[in-house]
Amino acid sequence: MSLVELGRYGRNEAHIIVGRLESEGISAIAFDGGMSIMEGSWLLIPVRVMVDEDDLDEARGILAG
Numbered sequence: 665m666s667l668v669e670l671g672r673y674g675r676n677e678a679h680i681i682v683g684r685l686e687s688e689g690i691s692a693i694a695f696d697g698g699m700s701i702m703e704g705s706w707l708l709i710p711v712r713v714m715v716d717e718d719d720l721d722e723a724r725g726i727l728a729g
Contacts, residue, residue, distance in 0.1 A: 667693070668717045670724070672710035681713050681727065688726055690719045 670692070673681060678694040685692040695712040715723045 666717045667714040668720055670713045670715050670720065670727075672712050675711050678711035678713050685713075685715065685723055685726060688722075690715060690723050690726070692723070 670681075675694075682692045682694050692713055692715050695714055696709060
């Protein structure tokens with residue numbers, strides 16, 4: 665299992681995307697979400713949504729559709 669970046673989003677949007685993907689059976693994780701709060705700049709620091717490289721195309725399709 666190798667994680668790849670699906671995209672970079674605002675903190676709230678990233679967590680919504682993770683939930684959406686997981687509801688479709690795709691494991692996803694939001695990286696850097698806590699850092700944006702800790703630094704006090706949660707609107708400025710993008711959160712990376714990561715998925716397994718084998719799920720990347722399907723995840724992109726879910727978000728597009």
